[in-house]
Amino acid sequence: MCGIIxxxxxxxxxxxxxxxxxxxxxRGYDSAGLAVLxxxxxxxxxxxxxxxxxxxxxxxxxxxxxxxxGHTRWATHGEPSEVNSHPHTDTAGEIAxxxxxxxxxxxxxxxxxxxxxxxxxxxxxxEVIPNLIALELRRDQKDFMGALSRALQRAxxxxxxxxxxxxxxxxxxxxxxxxxxxxxxGEGENFIASDVPAIINRVTxxxxxxxxxxxxxxxxxxxxxxxxxxxxxxxxxxxxxxxxAASKAGFETFMLKEIHEQPRxxxxxxxxxxxxxxxxAVDLSGLGxxxxxxxxxxxxxxxxxxxxxxxxxxxxxxxxxxINVEVELGSELRYRRAKLDPGTLIIAVSQSGETADTIAxxxxxxxxxxxxxxxxxxPGSSLVRxxxxxxxxxxxxxxxxxxxxxxxxxxxxxxxxxxxxxxxxGELSDEKxxxxxxxxxKVPTHIHYVLSRKDAIRQIADKHHDGPSxxxxxxxxxxxxxxxxxxxxxxxxxxxxxxxxxGEMKHGPIALISEYLPVVCICTKTDxxxxxxxxxxxxxxDARHGRIIAVATDGDEAVRGLAGDIIYVPEIAEEFSPMxxxxxxxxxxxxxxxxxxxDIDKPRNLAKSVTVE
Ligand code: G6P
Numbered sequence: 001m002c003g004i005i006x007x008x009x010x011x012x013x014x015x016x017x018x019x020x021x022x023x024x025x026x027r028g029y030d031s032a033g034l035a036v037l038x039x040x041x042x043x044x045x046x047x048x049x050x051x052x053x054x055x056x057x058x059x060x061x062x063x064x065x066x067x068x069x070g071h072t073r074w075a076t077h078g079e080p081s082e083v084n085s086h087p088h089t090d091t092a093g094e095i096a097x098x099x100x101x102x103x104x105x106x107x108x109x110x111x112x113x114x115x116x117x118x119x120x121x122x123x124x125x126x127e128v129i130p131n132l133i134a135l136e137l138r139r140d141q142k143d144f145m146g147a148l149s150r151a152l153q154r155a156x157x158x159x160x161x162x163x164x165x166x167x168x169x170x171x172x173x174x175x176x177x178x179x180x181x182x183x184x185x186g187e188g189e190n191f192i193a194s195d196v197p198a199i200i201n202r203v204t205x206x207x208x209x210x211x212x213x214x215x216x217x218x219x220x221x222x223x224x225x226x227x228x229x230x231x232x233x234x235x236x237x238x239x240x241x242x243x244x245a246a247s248k249a250g251f252e253t254f255m256l257k258e259i260h261e262q263p264r265x266x267x268x269x270x271x272x273x274x275x276x277x278x279x280x281a282v283d284l285s286g287l288g289x290x291x292x293x294x295x296x297x298x299x300x301x302x303x304x305x306x307x308x309x310x311x312x313x314x315x316x317x318x319x320x321x322x323i324n325v326e327v328e329l330g331s332e333l334r335y336r337r338a339k340l341d342p343g344t345l346i347i348a349v350s351q352s353g354e355t356a357d358t359i360a361x362x363x364x365x366x367x368x369x370x371x372x373x374x375x376x377x378x379p380g381s382s383l384v385r386x387x388x389x390x391x392x393x394x395x396x397x398x399x400x401x402x403x404x405x406x407x408x409x410x411x412x413x414x415x416x417x418x419x420x421x422x423x424x425x426g427e428l429s430d431e432k433x434x435x436x437x438x439x440x441x442k443v444p445t446h447i448h449y450v451l452s453r454k455d456a457i458r459q460i461a462d463k464h465h466d467g468p469s470x471x472x473x474x475x476x477x478x479x480x481x482x483x484x485x486x487x488x489x490x491x492x493x494x495x496x497x498x499x500x501x502x503g504e505m506k507h508g509p510i511a512l513i514s515e516y517l518p519v520v521c522i523c524t525k526t527d528x529x530x531x532x533x534x535x536x537x538x539x540x541x542d543a544r545h546g547r548i549i550a551v552a553t554d555g556d557e558a559v560r561g562l563a564g565d566i567i568y569v570p571e572i573a574e575e576f577s578p579m580x581x582x583x584x585x586x587x588x589x590x591x592x593x594x595x596x597x598x599d600i601d602k603p604r605n606l607a608k609s610v611t612v613e
Contacts (some may be wrong), residue, residue: 001607002100003072009189013068028607029072030080035087035096038065046085069162071098078123090130099126101158101179255400263444282420286389302349305403309410311480330357342369351406352609353381461591473502474522485585493593525553526574
């Protein structure tokens with residue numbers, strides 16, 4: 001959601017900015033723009049739609065010089081249009097700003113600025129920022145940092161900002177409050193960016209800006225300040241991901257590549273957190289061993305796909321531990337009057353570590369004395385910095401908007417954490433632990449097996465992709481997988497899909513069942529009772545002539561007579577089967593989307609990282 005890039009150095013900024021914007025495309029956007037400052041002259045180019053259109057404009061009419069700032073916009077205030085695209089300038093056209101976030105009091109600021117003679121052209125909240133800075137500059141025309149800091153103290157909300165000022169042609173200013181922004185540290189050149197993958201090909205060192213910090217970048221220097229104007233010492237960190245990790249590596253899309261990376265990612269997590277096949281080695285020191293023993297309640301918080309990982313986490317923690325577990329959406333928990341106390345462990349799950357609602361919920365829980373463990377994929381992200389302890393999912397950059405490898409890595413992280421916590425609390429016998437670990441070790445190979453069936457899954461997708469809707473059913477551990485399977489389908493194929501607890505089917509969705517409705521039933525072999533219940537649901541769908549697509553355990557002949565199509569998967573304990581079963585549903589959604597001709601890596605209207613509420 002909105003991407004920011006900025007460059008100051010000896011090269012022309014335009015190609016560097018365009019390259020950075022390309023790398024930020026995955027975050028989701030509907031228009032793009034850039035500004036280049038060349039010897040005090042500001043040139044701005046903006047285009048609605050795909051970045052290729054901005055690239056074409058820039059190729060026809062290139063701008064030379066540096067520094068430059070660029071932006072991919074995901075519309076919040078005002079429709080996608082050139083006038084609403086960033087960069088925005090002050091009325092005099094001397095200050096150019098790119099912004100990610102929302103200025104909540106923009107209407108009152110705008111009214112005040114209009115009374116001061118400033119003229120607004122767009123419908124955006126962002127446009128108040130350059131004008132507010134211009135207003136503050138009236139006090140002292142030379143002190144830009146002072147004006148910026150005073151302006152920001154008047155703005156309420158979230159922002160990551162990149163700013164150019166025509167009177168200081170060798171500088172980029174930046175600021176952050178609640179939206180992600182990093183500084184890339186180069187040799188004779190420096191960058192600002194929304195995330196590391198945007199500049200991964202250019203730098204090996206970064207500074208993660210903290211909330212309430214401002215920066216001034218020149219080609220050979222970076223200075224950091226707090227909002228009071230006091231200078232801070234930058235904490236420069238080494239980048240831990242490699243440039244190749246953010247490439248398609250020969251796959252037709254990032255999503256397909258990421259689906260195929262899952263066996264490696266999960267194997268890596270398993271090896272990292274198990275000392276050998278017999279023992280678990282999850283580092284819980286960030287939470288404290290005594291605290292872990294005393295936890296009386298767990299509240300899992302997350303959004304989107306990560307929320308479904310949380311639903312899985314709840315089931316597993318409940319299975320392995322004698323503990324109360326709840327799961328809640330970030331956007332709900334932040335406004336609930338839930339009782340949160342120091343005995344409640346918050347587990348925040350997030351691929352990006354930048355999801356505004358998840359972070360807001362975490363901050364609220366921290367204010368009530370809770371400790372926070374995050375399951376996160378991005379080192380240095382806002383969530384990681386808010387947490388007492390972190391279990392990294394180590395999935396590498398996930399570029400496809402629809403989450404795949406980050407999701408299965410979150411499930412594996414939950415499995416490892418639950419085993420580690422149960423062990424520490426003395427709630428897990430040696431025998432049960434080795435049984436669980438032996439099952440978990442099967443996961444990467446089993447996923448390979450599902451991947452090897454992709455042609456069969458493609459044929460099933462080809463048969464069913466054209467209907468208006470699809471229903472996904474699962475029970476217990478595979479109920480979150482039914483929800484996630486349906487979400488994957490809607491996200492990338494735009495076919496309406498609904499995930500349901502199979503036991504709830506009779507309370508509504510059964511009315512939809514007809515020969516036209518594909519019903520994806522996850523009926524892998526679990527304990528006998530649950531399998532039988534699921535099979536009854538399958539029969540109920542069959543009796544109403546629904547088009548059954550079953551995800552079933554290899555060798556299960558009983559399903560054959562009922563389901564028109566079957567995706568066979570290898571047998572594994574029910575509690576770990578979601579990591580395998582979901583891969584079948586990822587592929588099903590993928591090939592449906594392909595058949596429907598959508599833009600799989602960048603589905604319409606979606607953003608990879610939802611940094612506003
Ligand atoms: C967006 C993404 C989803 C993701 C969700 C939560 O909606 O498109 O793929 O699951 O945000 O993001 P997070 O980074 O917190 O996991």
